Amino acid sequence: MSESGHRVPLLEVEKLEVSFFTQHGVVRAVRGTTFDIARGETVGLVGESGSGKSVTSLAILGLIDLPGKITGGDVRWKGSSLLNRAGLKWVKQVRGKELAIVFQDPMTSLNPLFTLRWQIGEVLRHHLGMGRKRAEERVVELLDLVGIPSPRERAKAYPHELSGGQRQRALIAMALACEPELLIADEPTTALDVTIQAQILELIGEIQQRLGLAVLLVTHDLGVVAGVCDRVVVMYGGKIMERGSATDVFQHPGHPYTAGLLRSTPRIDLAQHRMIGIDGSPPNMIDPPPGCPFAPRCPIAFDRCVEPPPFIPAPNGREVACWRAYDT
Amino acid sequence: MGRFAIGRIVHGVVVVFCVAIVVFATSRLVGDPVGVILPFEATHEQRAALRHQLGFDRPILEQFGEYITNLARGDFGTSLLQDRPTISIVLEHLPATFELVFAGIALAILIAVPLGVVAAVRPGSLVDRMSVSLSLLGLSVPEFFLGILLILFFAVELGVLPASGKGGIEHLILPALTLALPAVGRLTMIARSSMIDQLGQAYVQTAKAKGIPRWRVVGIHALRNALIPVLTLSGWELMRALAGYAVTVETVFAWPGVGYLAFQAVREQDVFLVQTIVLVVAVLVVFVNVGIDILYRVVDPRIKLG
Ligand SMILES: Nc1ncnc2c1ncn2[C@@H]1O[C@H](COP(=O)(O)OP(=O)(O)O)[C@@H](O)[C@H]1O
Ligand SMILES: [Mg+2]
Numbered sequence A: 001m002s003e004s005g006h007r008v009p010l011l012e013v014e015k016l017e018v019s020f021f022t023q024h025g026v027v028r029a030v031r032g033t034t035f036d037i038a039r040g041e042t043v044g045l046v047g048e049s050g051s052g053k054s055v056t057s058l059a060i061l062g063l064i065d066l067p068g069k070i071t072g073g074d075v076r077w078k079g080s081s082l083l084n085r086a087g088l089k090w091v092k093q094v095r096g097k098e099l100a101i102v103f104q105d106p107m108t109s110l111n112p113l114f115t116l117r118w119q120i121g122e123v124l125r126h127h128l129g130m131g132r133k134r135a136e137e138r139v140v141e142l143l144d145l146v147g148i149p150s151p152r153e154r155a156k157a158y159p160h161e162l163s164g165g166q167r168q169r170a171l172i173a174m175a176l177a178c179e180p181e182l183l184i185a186d187e188p189t190t191a192l193d194v195t196i197q198a199q200i201l202e203l204i205g206e207i208q209q210r211l212g213l214a215v216l217l218v219t220h221d222l223g224v225v226a227g228v229c230d231r232v233v234v235m236y237g238g239k240i241m242e243r244g245s246a247t248d249v250f251q252h253p254g255h256p257y258t259a260g261l262l263r264s265t266p267r268i269d270l271a272q273h274r275m276i277g278i279d280g281s282p283p284n285m286i287d288p289p290p291g292c293p294f295a296p297r298c299p300i301a302f303d304r305c306v307e308p309p310p311f312i313p314a315p316n317g318r319e320v321a322c323w324r325a326y327d328t
Numbered sequence B: 001m002g003r004f005a006i007g008r009i010v011h012g013v014v015v016v017f018c019v020a021i022v023v024f025a026t027s028r029l030v031g032d033p034v035g036v037i038l039p040f041e042a043t044h045e046q047r048a049a050l051r052h053q054l055g056f057d058r059p060i061l062e063q064f065g066e067y068i069t070n071l072a073r074g075d076f077g078t079s080l081l082q083d084r085p086t087i088s089i090v091l092e093h094l095p096a097t098f099e100l101v102f103a104g105i106a107l108a109i110l111i112a113v114p115l116g117v118v119a120a121v122r123p124g125s126l127v128d129r130m131s132v133s134l135s136l137l138g139l140s141v142p143e144f145f146l147g148i149l150l151i152l153f154f155a156v157e158l159g160v161l162p163a164s165g166k167g168g169i170e171h172l173i174l175p176a177l178t179l180a181l182p183a184v185g186r187l188t189m190i191a192r193s194s195m196i197d198q199l200g201q202a203y204v205q206t207a208k209a210k211g212i213p214r215w216r217v218v219g220i221h222a223l224r225n226a227l228i229p230v231l232t233l234s235g236w237e238l239m240r241a242l243a244g245y246a247v248t249v250e251t252v253f254a255w256p257g258v259g260y261l262a263f264q265a266v267r268e269q270d271v272f273l274v275q276t277i278v279l280v281v282a283v284l285v286v287f288v289n290v291g292i293d294i295l296y297r298v299v300d301p302r303i304k305l306g
Helices: A053-060 A085-094 A116-128 A132-145 A164-176 A194-211 A222-228 A246-251 A256-263 B002-029 B033-037 B044-054 B060-072 B086-121 B126-140 B143-157 B169-199 B202-209 B214-252 B258-267 B271-299
Strands: A011-022 A025-037 A042-046 A068-077 A099-102 A182-186 A214-219 A231-236 A239-245 A312-314 A318-320
Touching (some): A011 A053, A025 A042, A025 A068, A025 A239, A042 A053, A042 A222, A053 A068, A053 A214, A068 A085, A116 A132, A116 A164, A132 A164, A164 A194, A182 A194, A194 A214, A194 A222, A214 A222, A222 A246, A231 A246, A239 A246, A239 A256, B002 B060, B086 B126, B086 B169, B086 B214, B086 B258, B086 B271, B126 B169, B143 B169, B143 B214, B169 B214, B202 B214, B214 B271, B258 B271
Parallel strands (some): A042 A214, A042 A231, A099 A182, A182 A214
Antiparallel strands (some): A011 A068, A231 A239, A239 A318, A312 A318
16 A cells, blocks of 8 residues: 555555436545555455445446546556546556456346357457457357356357356456456355355455456455455445455454444354344435544444544554544 | 247137138128119119129128138139239239338338437437437327328429329338338337337446447447337337228328228228238238247347247
8 A cells, every 4th residue: 555656556546536416416426535456466345335336446447427427536557547538548448458347246247139259259359359260269268267167058158048156257257358457346246146156256266366367356245355355445435434454454443334344244253243233324425424424323423523534544554534543 | 940930820820810700790791882883773683683693691601601711712702893803903012012111111210220229328418309309299190191291392392202103212202201200209219218228237337348339339239139129119010001001101192002902992892802901911910920029039049939
C-alpha cells in the first residue's frame, strides 16, 4: 500500500465516486473508495449486499452505463488513468484482455444462443486476432484448464446443456482467455451450491497460483475471503470501513462493522461459534448523510460519528475509518 | 425431427379438416346460390331441378361426405359462374398474393427491426419517442383507409405511382406499403420491448466485459435473442395477411390475388369457389405455422427437435 516510488501497483482506485441519477433521486453507490492491487496479489472486497462492491468493479472496467456516472476520483491501470480522454479509449483495449471479470450468476451470464466455443472464442478472435480454427483449439485448452471434463465435446455445447458450476467454470475460462493480469471475481460463488462454491474458489486460487495473475475477490462472505486473500478491503454504504492484511483484519477487526460481519459469518474452525447478524439494515443510498454510514447500526456510535471519520492508520499498514478505532 | 414432422402433419390435417367442416356448414346455411345462378324470372321447377342437379336436396351429411371424398381425390368442385375447377382458379391467383404478402411483411420487418433496435438502445430519446408514436399511428389506421390515403397522395396528387392493378414493381409499392405499415407498428413495439429486455440481461454485461465493440454486443448478442419474439409476431403477421388483410388491400388496389378473388366470389355467391379459397388459405396458414416452428428450432438451441 505504501507509495515507495518505484513500485507502481497494477490497479489503483482513488477516491472513486459513482452515482446513479434515477427518478427517485441520486443513488450515491460509491463514495470515495481508495485501494490498490499489486501484480499477483489477491485482494478481497467485502461488504453486505448493496454496499457498492459491484458498482466499484464495473467502474474499474468502465462499464457504468447511464443513468450511472463516475462523478469523481480516478481508476489507474499500470499507472495511467482509465477515466480521462485517452483512458476511455485504452480501457476498451484492456477490457477483456488484461482486465477480466467473472459475474455473480452463471445461469444468466452466458448467451443462451451461442456455443461455448463461439462465445469464448469471440474474445480470442477480437483481442488476439486469432482465426476461427485456432480460437476453437484454444477454447478447448481453456475449458481443460478450468476443469471441465471432455472439453473437446463440451466446447460445442450450449449453456443450457451445462450445470451451474460448469457454466461458472466456462465463464472463468472466458475471462482467462487472453491471460489477463487482473481477474475481478464478483461474488463468483454466491449463486452456487455450497460444495460447488468450494470447488470454484479452489479453482480460482489454483489458477491464480499457476498464472500469477492478481485477483480482486468480491464477496459478502468474509468466510470466503479468509483462506484466499492477502489483503481485505471492507466496504459499507459506498465507503471503505477498513483495509489491511487479511490476517490482521480477521484477528483484530478494527471497525465495529467488520466485527459485526465476522460475528455473522459461519465459521468452520469454531464449532461453538454462534452466528449473530448485525441489527438494522443497510442504508438508503439516496442522499446519505456525510458521516459514518454505519453509525445508525453501530453499537458504539457517539456524537462525533455524524462527521466523516478519517482513515486512522494502525500498525502493519492497516487503516480504519472509525472515530473509535483502537479507542480502548 | 421425425416425430416433430409427423405431429405437425397430423395437426395440420386436423386443422384443415375442421376448416372444411366450418366452410361447408356456413356455405350451406347462408344464402342460396341457386337464386344467383338462375335468372330472376326462373320458375319454381327450374330452381328445384338445379338444386337437385347440384345435390342440394340430399341430406346434409351425405353432401358433406361426398365433399370430403371429392377433396381427398383432389376435386375441389366447379365454380358456379366460371364453370371451371375452383382449384385452378385459386392457384392462378396465388402467386400475386404471395408476391404482395411476402413483399409487405418483409418490408415491415426491414423497417421495424432497425427502428426497434435504435429505439431500444436509447430508451426515452427522440428516436425512441418517435418510433412509439409512429407505431401507434400505424396501429390505429385501418388498412382500407391507409390504402386510400396512399392512393390519393401518390397516385392522384403526385401521380408517381399507379393506383391499381398489377404490372411492374411500381404497382407493388403502394399495396405492399399498405399491408406493411400496420405490421410495422406492431413489429416495432415488439422489437423495441424485446430488445430493451435483452439489453438488461446478464449475458449482455458479460459481452460488454469481453471488450468487444458495442455494435457486436447490441447487433449480435442482444439482437439474436430479441429476434425470437419478433419471429413469433412475424409469423402471426404473415398468417393474418394471408387470411385477412390481403382481402382488403387487394380489393382496394384491384390486385389480382386470392384476396380480391375472395371478395368477388363472395359478392357473386360462388359457393364452391369461396369454399376452395378458404381451404387453400387454411392450408397456407398451417404451412406458415410449421415454417415458423422450424425457424424457432434453428434460432434457439434450447428448443429440442423431436
Ligand atoms: N443501475 C443502477 N441504478 C440505480 N442504482 C443502482 C444501480 N446499480 C446499483 N445501484 C445501487 O448502488 C448501490 C450499490 O450496489 P452494488 O454495487 O450492486 O452492491 P453490492 O455491494 O451488493 O455489489 C445499491 O444501493 C444499488 O441499489
Ligand atoms: Mg454485487
